[in-house]
Amino acid sequence: MDQIKVKVERRNVGYSVFIGGSILSGLSDYLRKNHANKKIVVITDETVSKLYKENFFNKLDAFNPYVIILPFGEKIKTRETKNKIEDTLMEKKYGRDSLIIAIGGGVIGDLAGFVAATFNRGIPIMHIPTTLLAMIDSSIGGKTGVNTRYGKNLIGSVLQPSAVFADLNFLRTLPDEEFLSGLAEVIKIAITSDKELFSIIENDYEKILAKDEGVLLKIIKRSIELKKEVVEKDETESGLRQTLNFGHTIGHALEAHFNYKIKHGFCVSIGIAAELKISALCGILQADEQRIVSLLDKLKLPTKINKDINADKLIGYMVSDKKTLNEKPHFVLIKDIGTIKSEGKNYSFEVDGGIINKAIEMCKND
Numbered sequence: 001m002d003q004i005k006v007k008v009e010r011r012n013v014g015y016s017v018f019i020g021g022s023i024l025s026g027l028s029d030y031l032r033k034n035h036a037n038k039k040i041v042v043i044t045d046e047t048v049s050k051l052y053k054e055n056f057f058n059k060l061d062a063f064n065p066y067v068i069i070l071p072f073g074e075k076i077k078t079r080e081t082k083n084k085i086e087d088t089l090m091e092k093k094y095g096r097d098s099l100i101i102a103i104g105g106g107v108i109g110d111l112a113g114f115v116a117a118t119f120n121r122g123i124p125i126m127h128i129p130t131t132l133l134a135m136i137d138s139s140i141g142g143k144t145g146v147n148t149r150y151g152k153n154l155i156g157s158v159l160q161p162s163a164v165f166a167d168l169n170f171l172r173t174l175p176d177e178e179f180l181s182g183l184a185e186v187i188k189i190a191i192t193s194d195k196e197l198f199s200i201i202e203n204d205y206e207k208i209l210a211k212d213e214g215v216l217l218k219i220i221k222r223s224i225e226l227k228k229e230v231v232e233k234d235e236t237e238s239g240l241r242q243t244l245n246f247g248h249t250i251g252h253a254l255e256a257h258f259n260y261k262i263k264h265g266f267c268v269s270i271g272i273a274a275e276l277k278i279s280a281l282c283g284i285l286q287a288d289e290q291r292i293v294s295l296l297d298k299l300k301l302p303t304k305i306n307k308d309i310n311a312d313k314l315i316g317y318m319v320s321d322k323k324t325l326n327e328k329p330h331f332v333l334i335k336d337i338g339t340i341k342s343e344g345k346n347y348s349f350e351v352d353g354g355i356i357n358k359a360i361e362m363c364k365n366d
């Protein structure tokens with residue numbers, strides 16, 4: 001089992017991310033050692049609960065958890081679901097001595113994390129990510145939140161978890177499209193921070209698609225290390241953490257446009273292609289655009305915007321995005337793989353509306 005320690009000094013907190021296959025055998029010991037007197041609340045979704053009832057959830061019975069099983073999917077990541085969970089916990093007399101364990105993908109992690117961040121003014125959370133995306137991205141770094149009809153993750157908070165158990169065995173049951181959706185975030189962090197990781201994915205893409213466990217462990221571990229480095233330097237997204245939003249300004253607009261029916265990673269993949277085009281049109285990106293788009297294509301990730309989508313409507317969604325300043329969408333701009341434009345502590349830049357519009361038009365399918 002590998003272990004990566006994340007330290008967020010401004011909060012004086014640190015936690016371990018345990019990574020490997022079959023690592024959940026260590027969970028009971030971990031809970032007894034670190035959370036002996038806690039009342040445990042498990043939050044999961046119906047798919048994960050059904051798949052892992054026998055082989056995993058029953059191992060938690062010894063801790064007498066209160067288990068909340070939610071429907072699956074982005075649609076439940078709302079203030080309404082959060083209210084319902086909180087009301088249930090209060091009705092069942094759960095208080096400050098509770099520990100939430102989120103078992104699922106990014107939807108469950110973000111929602112359960114937001115409940116933990118505000119319940120009784122804050123209780124601890126542990127993440128057991130069960131999707132690739134949640135293992136390498138959403139379970140690390142503390143961002144929590146819910147969507148509103150105005151856009152993605154507009155209400156939320158930051159709460160660093162007390163531990164993360166990323167057990168690769170969960171990936172065995174993950175549908176291919178969910179796996180690919182997670183790969184989009186691996187590619188994003190490779191583009192923004194690590195040329196070498198990008199080359200590994202390029203060279204081993206067939207093994208990755210075949211879910212070769214050795215290669216998967218390597219790219220998952222490296223992605224977590226890269227995210228840790230960013231979060232440790234800038235938990236609050238006042239600088240370097242902005243880079244993690246690459247592909248997300250357009251990605252989030254597409255998600256809102258499709259009413260959250262298209263997977264996050266697929267929208268991010270299209271967002272990566274379109275934001276590379278913006279970087280090129282701004283004269284920042286010289287080469288590498290085709291190399292990146294070609295890797296996304298090889299991995300069967302989408303890179304084209306549907307021709308029927310109105311560019312101005314999409315820009316309208318971007319204006320409601322959290323990253324917007326003075327009602328102007330901001331973008332992370334790529335110089336080449338592993339290098340991003342920065343000015344002092346700033347990594348996110350206003351781009352002329354005409355360029356955004358042109359990039360969207362150029363990325364449309366025929």
Ligand code: NAD
Binds near residue numbers: 077131138144153170
């Ligand atoms: P998800 O949580 O909806 O999970 C995808 C689907 O896979 C669900 O239907 C789920 O039931 C199913 N599933 C989960 N684990 C499974 C398994 N092991 N086997 C079979 N099926 C399984 O989606 P996601 O892609 O994990 O997360 C997307 C969310 O993460 C978005 O809401 C996004 O905004 C958020 N996100 C948050 C951060 C952050 O820093 N907090 C970062 C990136 C993304």
Ligand code: GLY
Binds near residue numbers: 143
């Ligand atoms: N996934 C974006 C972030 O954690 O900042």
